[in-house]
Amino acid sequence: MHMADALLSPAVGIAFWTATGTALAISSRKVRSDPRDYLVPLMGVLGAFVFAAMMINFTIPGTGSSGHIGGGLLLSILLGPYAAFVVIASVLTVQALFFADGGLLALGANIFNLGVLPCFIGLPLIYRPLLKRAGVLASKRRMAAITVLATVVSLQLGSLGVVTQTQFSGISSLPLSTFLLLMQPIHLAIGLVEGLATAALIHFVREARPDLFVDERAAGGPSLSSTFPAKLIAGLGVLALFTAGVFSWFASSQPDGLEWSIARVTGSAELAAKESVHTRLEEFQKSLTIFPDYKFSSDVKETAPEPEKSATSEAWPAVDAGTSLAGVIGGLATLSLVTLVAYLLRRRRKVDVDAGTPG
Numbered sequence: 055m056h057m058a059d060a061l062l063s064p065a066v067g068i069a070f071w072t073a074t075g076t077a078l079a080i081s082s083r084k085v086r087s088d089p090r091d092y093l094v095p096l097m098g099v100l101g102a103f104v105f106a107a108m109m110i111n112f113t114i115p116g117t118g119s120s121g122h123i124g125g126g127l128l129l130s131i132l133l134g135p136y137a138a139f140v141v142i143a144s145v146l147t148v149q150a151l152f153f154a155d156g157g158l159l160a161l162g163a164n165i166f167n168l169g170v171l172p173c174f175i176g177l178p179l180i181y182r183p184l185l186k187r188a189g190v191l192a193s194k195r196r197m198a199a200i201t202v203l204a205t206v207v208s209l210q211l212g213s214l215g216v217v218t219q220t221q222f223s224g225i226s227s228l229p230l231s232t233f234l235l236l237m238q239p240i241h242l243a244i245g246l247v248e249g250l251a252t253a254a255l256i257h258f259v260r261e262a263r264p265d266l267f268v269d270e271r272a273a274g275g276p277s278l279s280s281t282f283p284a285k286l287i288a289g290l291g292v293l294a295l296f297t298a299g300v301f302s303w304f305a306s307s308q309p310d311g312l313e314w315s316i317a318r319v320t321g322s323a324e325l326a327a328k329e330s331v332h333t334r335l336e337e338f339q340k341s342l343t344i345f346p347d348y349k350f351s352s353d354v355k356e357t358a359p360e361p362e363k364s365a366t367s368e369a370w371p372a373v374d375a376g377t378s379l380a381g382v383i384g385g386l387a388t389l390s391l392v393t394l395v396a397y398l399l400r401r402r403r404k405v406d407v408d409a410g411t412p413g
Contacts, residue, residue, distance in 0.1 A: 121244030298381030
C-alpha cells in the first residue's frame with residue numbers, strides 16, 4: 055500500500071508530511087524518555103525484520119492480487135506506539151529512498167497510513183481496550199483474535215486513507231465509489247493474513263519472554279523487563295536475515311492491493327505523473343535508488359517482462375541472488391538507521407538526566 059507521487063497533489067502531500075512530522079517529533083520525545091534499557095537494539099532488529107517481511111507479497115486467491123504486512127500494529131504491541139512509529143517511519147524512508155517503493159511526495163501520507171493509524175488508533179483504541187476487557191486469564195485464542203481484529207481495522211483505516219487522499223488530490227481517474235469498493239475488500243483479505251501473521255509472532259515473543267508483557271493489560275502498555283532480552287533480539291535478527299535473504303524468493307509476483315485496485319479502475323497499475331513537481335521528484339528519487347523493485351538496476355532493465363507476458367508465468371520461487379542481496383542490505387540499512395536515531399534520542403535523554411533536566 056505504498057502510494058506513488060502521482061496519486062497525490064502537492065498540497066495534500068505537504069499536508070501529510072506536516073502531520074507525519076508532528077507525530078514523529080512527539081514520538082521522538084517519548085522515546086527519549088522511555089526507561090527501557092533494551093529499547094535501542096530491539097527497535098533496530100524489529101525495523102530490519104519488518105523491512106524484510108514487507109518484501110514478501112502473499113497471493114490473495116481468486117483475485118489476481120497480493121498483499122504484504124504493514125507491520126505497524128506488530129511494532130506497536132512489541133515496542134509501544136511511540137517507538138513503533140519511529141521504526142515504521144524509518145522503514146518506509148529506507149524503502150522510498152533506496153528502493154523506489156513509494157514516492158517521496160507521498161512518503162508523509164504513506165507513513166501516516168501505515169504508521170499513525172495502527173500506532174495511535176489500532177493499538178490504543180482497539181487492541182488495548184479489548185485485551186483489557188478480556189482479562190488477565192484470557193485464552194491465547196482470544197488474544198490472537200483481538201490481534202487479528204485490531205490489525206484488520208488498522209489496515210482498513212489505512213486503505214480508506216489512501217482513497218481519501220486521492221480524492222482530496224482531485225484524481226479524477228479514480229472515482230470515489232469505484233475505488234472505495236475495490237480497495238476496502240481487497241485490503242480486508244490482506245488484513246486477515248497480516249493479522250494471523252502478527253498474532254503468530256506475538257505468540258512466539260510471549261512464549262520466549264512473557265515478562266515483556268506482564269503489565270500489558272493492567273497498565274495499558276509494555277512492561278519493564280529486569281533482564282536484557284539478548285536471545286530474543288538475536289533470534290529476531292536471524293529471522294530478519296533469513297526472511298530478506300531466502301524467504302523473499304517466495305514473494306508473489308501479482309500486483310499488490312493498491313496497484314490491483316488502480317488497474318481495475320484505469321486499466322494500468324500506475325498513473326502517469328501530471329505535474330512538474332512529480333516529474334522532478336521522480337528523477338531525484340531515481341538518482342538515489344540503488345535497488346529498484348528490490349533488484350539490481352541492470353537486472354530490472356534486462357529481465358523486465360514484456361507487456362503481454364503474464365506475471366503468473368514467471369518461475370516461482372524466484373531464486374535470485376540480487377533480491378537476496380537487496381533484502382539483506384536494506385535490512386542492514388534499516389537496522390543502522392533505526393539504531394542511530396534511537397541511540398541519539400537516548401543519548402539526549404542521558405544528557406538531560408545528567409544535567410538534572412526533565413526528558
